[in-house]
Amino acid sequence: MADLETFRSETRTWLEANCPEEMRQPVRDEEDVYWGGRNAKFKSEAQKSWFEACVAKGYTVPAWPKAYGGAGLEPAEAKILREEMARINARPPLSSFGIWMLGPALLKFGTEEQKVHYLGEIARGEIRWCQGYSEPGSGSDLVSMQTFGEDKGDHWVVNGQKIWTSYADEADWIFCLVRTDKADKYQGITFMLFDMATPGVSTKPILLISGNSPFCETFFDDVKVPKEQHVGEINRGWDVAKYLLGHEREMISGAGGGDRTSAIGVAMLRQAAKEGGDLDPMLRAELAMFDIDALAYGAMGEKFLDEIKVGKAHPAQPNMMKYVGTELNKRRHELMMSAGGSRSLEWDSEETSGGKPSRGWLRTKANSIEGGTSEVMLNVIAKRILDLPGA
């Protein structure tokens, strides 16, 4: 315990010295997020110096081993770092699908050589990754995917189409599920890695109801992928994919579901006072009911992370976290829209920073679809946790 207290005070001192004031402000828009990659540009000196300090310390990926660019922190230390960063509202130095998704898969299934090479690149923010999972005909039923890699001896030739590839148009590399055996549904998929600059790869952004295009369609037309560029065994990519989906669900579940609305409540109270009225009692009640659920979910998030560290969490528990967290986040944005009234309907006004409330509200509708729908989550909970009968 004494060691942990020392670690906490050292961490405080380090953060005080290295996290610039500007990096302690809430993230306002996409530009405030640093994604790394070949074409990345820093928005400001502060963003750059915070990122570089974290890379040097291993704090872009604090829990990864030092050999792969991390800081090798023990779970208890990593929790302290999270707490101390949260205490000063420090922004994440680097956001990356490499950190959240590919990294955990490589740590579990990668060869030593792959770990040193790819994890290091991710930790240093050199390569920006995207994920090739869903296809037009394979959403919830992901394993029915058809993108095919034909065996050509020392390489595969990949043909097919992926969809909902997040930021594919800005990514450097893709981790991608490719069918390599048409005869075996589950054991006929290989988890491949390849450069998005490879000839035959093209992307097309999809315009969403929010007016933004965070997702793409990604097309593969005779794309040559060297044989060594796969994670796990050939034809056993489904194991990697399932493992990774667990991580994705954890990640999405942490995306704001635990945030409270009390700030909305207080802001509304002020607004109402200014306009000479009262906070609508029915809306106030809804806000309180939401805060109850959000704070309870926040406790669950903390418990879940504590349990996962010591292997006490049920392996299917991320599905529950994802289900509840995403449904909460949708509810939160509905309440924020109601709280904002007609102002929050504005689509591109300066006052709303370009329609942030309405576009953000629409964006949350994807939360309970992407990474496995709420309905699929409930199926998994019913079968794997409650052990209910049936297919």
Next chain:
Amino acid sequence: MPLYYDDDQTMLADSASQFMAEEGAIKTQLRHWRDTGCKDGFGHELWKQFGEMGFTGILVSEDDGGLGMGHVEAGIVLEEIGRNLTPSPFLTSSVLAATALGRASDDLRGRYLPGLLTGESVFAVAIDEGAKHRPERIATRAEKSGNGFKLSGKKDFVIHGASADMIIVAARTSGSDDDAEGVTLFAVPRDAAGLSQDAVKLVDSSIATHMVLDGVELDGGAVIGEVDGGREILERMLNAGRIGAAAEGVGVARGAMDMTVDYLKQRKQFGKLIGEFQALQHRAAHLYSEVEISRAAVIKAQQLLDADAPSAALMVSVAKAKVGQTAGLAVREGVQMHGGIGMTDEYDIGLYMKRDRALQEFLGDVYYHAERVAQISGY
């Protein structure tokens, strides 16, 4: 502190689970006392066994002969009580009264704690004045009288009041009914002159009383804490009781859910186990999620209370409200998914529904605590 049980707590949970399943089972306790028309609604022998197990003294300091543990540990016992619907005076005596007595004079502690530890004494608390929990308003008066006080007023929903050897009464020693200050807690012996109670059996077969204090004379030694300064101890006691009731509610929810999920795996209709139907699977999975989250909220609030953290009051209200919603969902889904037999007295699922309803009301329902959450949050 991690939000799971450490080794000692796990051991306590194992022994409480085994003890309650064997000694506190629905058939031998709740149904037995209900069907024999017991005036207490619980068994004194079982209460003494609680004493032998050490449960009665979980929240009593080691100096006073207790175990000196915290709300997490008390909650462990309460969750098992909830799961088995075990009737006992644990919540009112070992949680509520013990919390207040922990801050009482040497004399009061010496007079009451030994009997609590052995399970020979039963305590109750008299807070509510009316059908809803509203402790912000206390109209019962305690007027100065000689060296002591004279109490007059009415109290409701005094659980175990008729069985209690001593009842902790919140009364007003100064100010007007809605003042925060001016409240004093008194330890009132059951046989005090002027104290009368009208016992009523509740839906869950527990026994509560409507209490009348008609000039009950007490000497100054009956005051718990400071005269006029009882609000702080009252809040402490109420929060201990609320999180205790929430922990019991989690047990009720889990008990009802487990029974129901088992039933989904046994009952066949249309040639299939009904648990194969997705409409029921999704509802069961949703319920599971709510129960897990409620339990996390309860443990979080218990830890905050044990650490005496400023945010404890908010989290206690969050937990009490959240468990209220979840346990309500668990018992309603339980009865519905059991179908017709869920409506029969023979099946236990209805007993869970009844207990949940009483727990919901005890020390503030969902709406009371939602209001508190809004107020504490500043809107």
